[in-house]
Amino acid sequence: SQEKSVVNKMQQKYWKTKQTLIKVTGKKEDEHVVASDADLDAKLELFHSIQRTCMELLKAIELYQKRICFLSQEENELGKFLRSQGSQDKTRAGKMMQATGKALCFSSQQRLALRTPLSRLYQEVETFRYRAISDTWLTVNRMEQYRTEYRGALLWMKDVSQELDPDLYKQMEKFRKVQAQVRHAKLNFDKLKTDVCQKVDLLGASRCNLLSHVLTTYQTTLLHFWEKTSHTMAAIHESFKGYQPYEFTMLK
Numbered sequence: 001s002q003e004k005s006v007v008n009k010m011q012q013k014y015w016k017t018k019q020t021l022i023k024v025t026g027k028k029e030d031e032h033v034v035a036s037d038a039d040l041d042a043k044l045e046l047f048h049s050i051q052r053t054c055m056e057l058l059k060a061i062e063l064y065q066k067r068i069c070f071l072s073q074e075e076n077e078l079g080k081f082l083r084s085q086g087s088q089d090k091t092r093a094g095k096m097m098q099a100t101g102k103a104l105c106f107s108s109q110q111r112l113a114l115r116t117p118l119s120r121l122y123q124e125v126e127t128f129r130y131r132a133i134s135d136t137w138l139t140v141n142r143m144e145q146y147r148t149e150y151r152g153a154l155l156w157m158k159d160v161s162q163e164l165d166p167d168l169y170k171q172m173e174k175f176r177k178v179q180a181q182v183r184h185a186k187l188n189f190d191k192l193k194t195d196v197c198q199k200v201d202l203l204g205a206s207r208c209n210l211l212s213h214v215l216t217t218y219q220t221t222l223l224h225f226w227e228k229t230s231h232t233m234a235a236i237h238e239s240f241k242g243y244q245p246y247e248f249t250m251l252k
């Protein structure tokens with residue numbers, strides 16, 4: 001009995017390993033078995049898309065933060081330069097340079113306010129990736145192990161059925177044992193398959209909820225920034241209305 005148990009485990013491991021090699025090498029599998037997992041594979045594709053785009057979003061936010069700081073610094077430098085040059089110019093152009101310089105310095109300070117909602121967005125997405133995505137990834141890995149075991153059992157049953165002689169009791173007994181193994185593997189696989197599909201659906205809904213909630217704060221901050229800076233620029237534009245710029249003519 002112990003010998004039969006050891007042999008049975010070795011056979012299970014053999015067919016599971018064979019199925020793993022088929023998957024790794026990309027060999028063609030039974031089209032009916034593959035088609036039966038079409039819904040699951042679609043969910044896995046969605047999961048990998050969520051996983052990939054979250055990483056890309058984190059990189060984009062980090063780059064955006066750096067560029068906001070750089071742009072704010074350059075804008076402030078330009079504003080200070082115009083103010084210093086405008087103070088030396090006593091004409092109307094000098095006043096315009098000073099006013100524009102002040103507006104640019106103000107804009108550079110206001111622009112930095114965008115960093116707060118962006119930092120929060122980064123933290124929320126990072127937490128989502130470490131907790132929700134990691135948890136789903138563990139379930140996906142467990143499911144893949146059971147899927148490999150189930151498909152390996154199917155290969156084993158197919159191999160046994162090809163040599164099956166219904167008149168021989170031992171062969172029928174062996175087939176029934178393999179059939180029971182397939183049922184057991186399918187039961188485990190189906191349970192995790194359902195878990196994965198439910199978790200991926202919940203993951204997608206959670207990400208939509210997270211982004212719509214956090215991005216609202218960013219949009220509001222961005223709107224306030226444009227309102228303040230456009231109001232300042234419009235005021236400068238109104239104060240210098242009617243100003244005639246210098247006209248140059250080329251002497252030939």
